[in-house]
Amino acid sequence: MSTRVVIDPLTRIEGHLRVELLAEDRRIKDAFACTTQFRGVENVLVGRDPRDAWVFAQRICGVCTFTHGLCSIAAVEDAIGYPIPVQAKLIRDLMMRTILIQDHVIHFYQLQALDWVNVVTALKADPAEAARIGSSLSNWTGNSRGAMAETQETVKKIVESGQLSIFTNGYWDHPGYQLPPAVDLLAVTHYLQALTFQREMIKLHTIFGGKNPHPNMLVGGMATPINMDNEWTINQVRLDQLKAIVAGTQTFVEQVYYPDVLAIMGFYKEWFDIGAANPNLMALGLAGTWGSGDPNLYRGNRLEPGLLLDGDFRKPVPFDLSKIVEYISSGWYDYSVGADKALPPWQGETNPNYTGPQPPYEWLSDRPKYTWDKAPRYGDKAVQVGPIARMLLAYAQGEPSVVTMLDAAMAQLGIRLEQMNSTAGRTLARAMESVLMAREMQAVFADFAGRILNGDTAVFNPDKWEPSSWPQAAKGVGFVEAPRGLLSHWVQLEKGAIKNYQCVVPTTWNASGRDPSGQMGAFEYALAHSKQHPLTDKDKPLEALRTVHSFDPCMSCAVH
Amino acid sequence: MLVPPPPIWRAGETLGEQLAHAGVSRRDLLKFAGRMATLIAMGPLLPGQTAAIAETIADKLASVKKPNAVWLQLQECTGCLESTLRAGHTSIEELVLNMVSLNYCELVMAASGNAANAALDATNREPHILVINGSVPTANAGYCTIGGKSTETILREAAANATAILAVGSCAFDGCVQAAAPNPTGAVGVRDILTGREVVNVSGCPPIADVITATIVYVLTYGRTPPVDELGRPLFAYGARIHDNCPRRAHYDAGQFVTSFSDQASREGHCLAHMGCKGPDTFSPCPVIKWNGEISFPIQAGHPCLGCTEPHWFDRNTPFYHALPNIPGMGVESTANKVGAVALAAVGVGIAAHGVATLVRRHLRSDDDTPPSSD
Numbered sequence: 015m016s017t018r019v020v021i022d023p024l025t026r027i028e029g030h031l032r033v034e035l036l037a038e039d040r041r042i043k044d045a046f047a048c049t050t051q052f053r054g055v056e057n058v059l060v061g062r063d064p065r066d067a068w069v070f071a072q073r074i075c076g077v078c079t080f081t082h083g084l085c086s087i088a089a090v091e092d093a094i095g096y097p098i099p100v101q102a103k104l105i106r107d108l109m110m111r112t113i114l115i116q117d118h119v120i121h122f123y124q125l126q127a128l129d130w131v132n133v134v135t136a137l138k139a140d141p142a143e144a145a146r147i148g149s150s151l152s153n154w155t156g157n158s159r160g161a162m163a164e165t166q167e168t169v170k171k172i173v174e175s176g177q178l179s180i181f182t183n184g185y186w187d188h189p190g191y192q193l194p195p196a197v198d199l200l201a202v203t204h205y206l207q208a209l210t211f212q213r214e215m216i217k218l219h220t221i222f223g224g225k226n227p228h229p230n231m232l233v234g235g236m237a238t239p240i241n242m243d244n245e246w247t248i249n250q251v252r253l254d255q256l257k258a259i260v261a262g263t264q265t266f267v268e269q270v271y272y273p274d275v276l277a278i279m280g281f282y283k284e285w286f287d288i289g290a291a292n293p294n295l296m297a298l299g300l301a302g303t304w305g306s307g308d309p310n311l312y313r314g315n316r317l318e319p320g321l322l323l324d325g326d327f328r329k330p331v332p333f334d335l336s337k338i339v340e341y342i343s344s345g346w347y348d349y350s351v352g353a354d355k356a357l358p359p360w361q362g363e364t365n366p367n368y369t370g371p372q373p374p375y376e377w378l379s380d381r382p383k384y385t386w387d388k389a390p391r392y393g394d395k396a397v398q399v400g401p402i403a404r405m406l407l408a409y410a411q412g413e414p415s416v417v418t419m420l421d422a423a424m425a426q427l428g429i430r431l432e433q434m435n436s437t438a439g440r441t442l443a444r445a446m447e448s449v450l451m452a453r454e455m456q457a458v459f460a461d462f463a464g465r466i467l468n469g470d471t472a473v474f475n476p477d478k479w480e481p482s483s484w485p486q487a488a489k490g491v492g493f494v495e496a497p498r499g500l501l502s503h504w505v506q507l508e509k510g511a512i513k514n515y516q517c518v519v520p521t522t523w524n525a526s527g528r529d530p531s532g533q534m535g536a537f538e539y540a541l542a543h544s545k546q547h548p549l550t551d552k553d554k555p556l557e558a559l560r561t562v563h564s565f566d567p568c569m570s571c572a573v574h
Numbered sequence: 575m576l577v578p579p580p581p582i583w584r585a586g587e588t589l590g591e592q593l594a595h596a597g598v599s600r601r602d603l604l605k606f607a608g609r610m611a612t613l614i615a616m617g618p619l620l621p622g623q624t625a626a627i628a629e630t631i632a633d634k635l636a637s638v639k640k641p642n643a644v645w646l647q648l649q650e651c652t653g654c655l656e657s658t659l660r661a662g663h664t665s666i667e668e669l670v671l672n673m674v675s676l677n678y679c680e681l682v683m684a685a686s687g688n689a690a691n692a693a694l695d696a697t698n699r700e701p702h703i704l705v706i707n708g709s710v711p712t713a714n715a716g717y718c719t720i721g722g723k724s725t726e727t728i729l730r731e732a733a734a735n736a737t738a739i740l741a742v743g744s745c746a747f748d749g750c751v752q753a754a755a756p757n758p759t760g761a762v763g764v765r766d767i768l769t770g771r772e773v774v775n776v777s778g779c780p781p782i783a784d785v786i787t788a789t790i791v792y793v794l795t796y797g798r799t800p801p802v803d804e805l806g807r808p809l810f811a812y813g814a815r816i817h818d819n820c821p822r823r824a825h826y827d828a829g830q831f832v833t834s835f836s837d838q839a840s841r842e843g844h845c846l847a848h849m850g851c852k853g854p855d856t857f858s859p860c861p862v863i864k865w866n867g868e869i870s871f872p873i874q875a876g877h878p879c880l881g882c883t884e885p886h887w888f889d890r891n892t893p894f895y896h897a898l899p900n901i902p903g904m905g906v907e908s909t910a911n912k913v914g915a916v917a918l919a920a921v922g923v924g925i926a927a928h929g930v931a932t933l934v935r936r937h938l939r940s941d942d943d944t945p946p947s948s949d
Contacts, residue, residue: 054758076653184684224872246843
């Protein structure tokens, strides 16, 4: 007899996710991912000036902020055939890599770490031992014995005060926590240092976009002028600040984030055999790849867009954008063509029709429709997107930086390539690509600064700003390899206004419910497909959190 | 090791004692209070005044017991909490976390599901500070549920015993982007649900982190919510228009305008009014406090202000790149200023932002517990 288990709210994610599980003998036998928030941003965009669209679209998410703005602009620029200056592209590249890394760091430390790191056990650690372990992992200057002792004192005071704040009711006595206390203490220290890091790093967005979250952007380029002889523009002071941010970013991800993930996953090696999701992976290239129109017409970071299908992680299959469709068979929507049919995004519809129980309710998934998420599919395939798809696609194409890094990590951990499709593997891939992004940022910044030295200061192309220069009717698509995977925005324009707007978002793919043929999305598959996923204590569903968090869920993105 | 559930209060202990226990020194507290003093006062302070006000704030802070807090995320995008994570000055965020016990906050709390709901229920039963991000869908409760409950129920339950209610961000203010036409879910702000309750609106999409933290500190310092304008926004942050404090204002007065994002005027940092800047119609401290550690703010970085602290800005301020009506370039000073005059008159505060600052300072000097009255 299986037991019903509800996790709602599933915390330490963006937005509102409810997971319903059927468990038996401490194993998960079935799983349903229920996205419980809908806003209707796509419908609000209809009739608007396409130059304004990025402002609306960016509000889809304040965590991967900038990402939806960039994708919207890429789609609109595709529709009206709007080329942008090279320096504007480089600024967008720098901002995109910034949010990727910043988002990954916050995800690991602030959102995911408490699944693996026991804050309370850190009290038992010897600070000197924690410092010694830290020093053995990297040259990070924040690994001193004093830093560890200070963290321990902070935790001690909070625990002794009896007011545990955000640690209230945590699962600190769960047997699943397996780190030595010194590693717990090291990780908690880095949890605090990561907060400082992300505050500093995000200043790159403020310099170019005036604020973060939700920095400003512009169709046709960027609005941030470059003028080395003016105090309000990108000048030498700003270039010096940017250089320091880019350097500091590389230091943190190379010396703290990546070594931490490698070390911590090394203590949880069994998690490379837990949480395998659909063995179909899709990506355009490395993280941060973005562009207007068909991705086959631009190559992302030297790679070809493609898929790895049916568990063959060594043979890429070409990407065809016409195969992307969305189903609503498990989502609270109507389609004019019928509920069991799929629509391609340019012809996509968002007709909400909530047929679930009125709250308060106990259970959703005994009805065919149980989520606000649509179910995107590639042809008839349920695919997984995200850092793992990018890294494995790059590996299959022999990208040297990825092959070197992944081979070294797999050798160190003693795992095979197939085991990367797992709860631990997804976590590792995210940290790995952050290192690659940080190194790339150095090159992009050098290119940007070098062009300024050569007098290239244009950031905006005025040629197509006026609606009179646009076609009467047009459609466009933008793609971004966003923090959580492949993102696309699809726009139709008519007489200078938006006629239709659809977003197919990474978490829309991964959090999707059943399609008409019964295929599960990645969250559900990872939890339930093997029927062996552990769940030791249904009141403390730590193992389920580990697997769901390994996707870095963003529910306001998934349903927008 | 199982940690015992926390008591609501540590009996008899003040916040000062709590902070001392938590390793926060008087010097740290003063530094923080000094920062908050300049923020709350807004206007320029004379040399020496900051330190004196910081002492007062530090004293008051130290005498407050550590309150519990609930931070709700309703229909929203998490941008407001992300903003809070970016609070400009080192240790401010840690201090704020130490000043209140944040027993429920979906984004960062360790517990999930039933354990999280238990923490919420326990805190809701006692007095607490309530911070809300996000709107409430009124067209159908199914548009947003948390823990199987409607958004409205979650909000009402958390508000019942709240001692201060802070609606943070444009969604909690009036529904923001999801309330823009045609408002598919019937999204409304917190004050439309909690009618009859005092709700402080910290507007913005998102608001500046320092304004969010300062509003909480204000409540702890004065034991009441800050004076607000007719829209419920604290005067210390929303008392002046961006246009009043804009570093590009001299170019506006001189008639020097950007007319394309690629022209020479844009590279000289001229006024963005013709590019659609909403600064003349927007009450916000962006040019004063700036963003992300005082690095910049939108106009400084070359983009027009979008007016995100104002009501229904996605409808009222679009198309974004169209110039505001009645701001035709030269000689419009009087027209532009009418915006502010009308708003100030409406709240019965016939004074400028500096006047408010003066009152706050006078209030602090006299150590008077009565609210500063408008005169």
